Amino acid sequence: MSTPRRAALALAPPLLVARRSSAQAQAIRAVCGSSPGSITDLIARIVQPGLAQRLGQPVVVDNRPGAGGNIAAEFLARAAPDGATIMVTSGGILTLNPYLYRDLPFDPVRDLRLVSRITAGGFLLAVPASIGVTEVDGLIAHLRRKGEASNYGSPGIGFAMHVGAEVFLNAIGARVTHVPYRGSAAAINALAAGEVDFLFDSRGPLLPQLQSGVVRVIANGGSLPDLAYPDLPRLSDRYPEVVVQSWTAIVAPAALPEPLLRRLDDAMRATLEEPEATARLRAVGNGPAYLGPEAFRQFFQEERARAARGVELAGIRPQ
Incomplete structure (x- = not known):
């Protein structure tokens, strides 16, 4: 009579269990397109132990920053x-x-295979407390009163916060000058000083200024409730085309066989169900927002269309 472990091994696809010793010895390289300490890197390291445990192989995070993540994506492709x-x-x-x-x-469509979405969260619409705005209608009225002198900040040209702001402005019918800064910290400092009228950014970078009371958040740009501000209005409820959010995911080379895709996806889903992983992800910003391959593909198509529209509205030309 076979033991449960032997029975499981007998049923597993040959590619996954060909040789137990070699599978255990071979490390899985988890490439990351940003530097150590970045949000994406932290998320990779949070899910790393759970993936390793469930896959029965070491998982090594391999940071390959540069060119906006293109170096890492090309390596994977x-x-x-x-x-x-x-x-x-x-x-x-x-x-x-x-x-x-x-x-x-x-080419993300041709060269990569979507495995699992890990996290998702909206960028928050923030304003200086000094302008007395507490909700979106108040911001719209403020921008109209200020007219051509109104502006907004972002961490730089082409960032999701820049592109998303242009989609928002198109939805409310406002013309506002974009002021790009070198990173979130500089943009948020400018917001706190009243140098710009609004911006979109993540809760983490905004937190010190929120806690000091010099900055206020008035709306959630994402499709999911914010972890810290679950009652914050979502812009998409009023303007369906305005979805300004960040997310992370696992992807693989395009020709990854179906059994390996399912194995990776199963491991990620189970990892995101761990209370410890959930708590740690929530602590760095966005909580788990798992989507499996099929739902992830639909989500990706929607996000890709939104990105194309936002870049067009922002008037950004490929460099």
């Missing part, structure tokens, strides 16, 4: 589709980069 190389990616690399770079070294 060229990797063997054997499950030994995956990528923990932010959404912008897959959705915005194709419209921002003229000679993109990979």
